Amino acid sequence: MMRKTVYRFGVLGIVLTLACSKATDPEYVIEESVVTTPAGTEHVQVFVPASTFTMGSSDGPSNERPPHEVMLDAFYIDKYEVTNAQYLAFMEATGSEEPQYFRIEGFDQADQPAVGVLWSQARDYCLWAGLQLPSEAQWELAAAGTDGRVFPWGDEPASESLCNFNFSSGPMPVGSYPNGASPYGAMDMAGNVWEWTIDEYQHTYYANSPRHNPVNLQNSGMEDGPDRTLRGGGWFSPQPSIRVFVRSTVLIMEEQALSRDDFDTYEIFAHIGFRCARGEVQAR
Numbered sequence: 001m002m003r004k005t006v007y008r009f010g011v012l013g014i015v016l017t018l019a020c021s022k023a024t025d026p027e028y029v030i031e032e033s034v035v036t037t038p039a040g041t042e043h044v045q046v047f048v049p050a051s052t053f054t055m056g057s058s059d060g061p062s063n064e065r066p067p068h069e070v071m072l073d074a075f076y077i078d079k080y081e082v083t084n085a086q087y088l089a090f091m092e093a094t095g096s097e098e099p100q101y102f103r104i105e106g107f108d109q110a111d112q113p114a115v116g117v118l119w120s121q122a123r124d125y126c127l128w129a130g131l132q133l134p135s136e137a138q139w140e141l142a143a144a145g146t147d148g149r150v151f152p153w154g155d156e157p158a159s160e161s162l163c164n165f166n167f168s169s170g171p172m173p174v175g176s177y178p179n180g181a182s183p184y185g186a187m188d189m190a191g192n193v194w195e196w197t198i199d200e201y202q203h204t205y206y207a208n209s210p211r212h213n214p215v216n217l218q219n220s221g222m223e224d225g226p227d228r229t230l231r232g233g234g235w236f237s238p239q240p241s242i243r244v245f246v247r248s249t250v251l252i253m254e255e256q257a258l259s260r261d262d263f264d265t266y267e268i269f270a271h272i273g274f275r276c277a278r279g280e281v282q283a284r
Contacts, residue, residue: 075279080174081113134277145183152182165191193273234271
């Protein structure tokens with residue numbers, strides 16, 4: 001079941017149209033829709049209209065280059081990361097296994113994002129809910145809009161009032177940073193937890209990525225296979241790693257952590273969660 005609410009600036013502050021200062025800048029209208037799962041839990045989703053935008057960066061690591069123009073059909077994406085309460089309803093309805101950190105103190109509050117979730121578990125949750133994991137391109141557009149911003153809120157440097165990052169003590173309840181919302185109203189798309197996408201990771205994918213609705217499913221489709229791409233950074237990430245362009249994987253995170261004497265591979269999954277999307281994703 002779905003219901004939709006449109007917010008626009010106007011009488012009594014009901015309208016939430018976000019217009020930038022320059023006349024040529026895009027105007028963003030926040031539109032919400034609610035999807036009810038088979039267990040009766042709800043996903044608030046924000047609408048991202050069909051858009052053309054520049055994906056990637058010109059001055060980041062090589063896996064973010066080259067910047068390239070992408071055209072996406074309209075889609076919806078979760079306003080919040082999937083919480084422990086939502087994931088518990090899924091487990092009780094399906095008998096699915098608990099994520100690794102589900103009952104660990106500091107990660108187990110109902111309104112915290114579910115972490116320790118494997119890609120296959122995130123995929124299965126989304127399918128059960130009638131949704132899907134977002135593609136990398138959908139994720140980046142939802143986080144950045146079409147005006148070339150570096151962070152979901154704009155180009156202002158990250159701070160403790162905008163997101164959860166920079167070696168903090170753990171994930172915060174979803175929606176704790178309304179000032180850090182994306183132009184379409186999605187929360188926590190910088191920091192808090194890394195988020196799974198549907199795409200298989202390919203370091204050089206941007207060099208030959210399709211222009212229309214790109215998604216990299218060439219080897220394994222919706223089944224388990226090559227390492228999947230993570231986006232958004234997490235509560236332990238420094239500022240450069242929470243830019244909207246950043247692409248990572250579990251293997252990349254392992255390589256970056258090898259310098260730590262106390263490194264434990266399992267710790268990586270304490271930084272990983274997900275959100276769902278709605279809109280057709282097909283291999284191209």
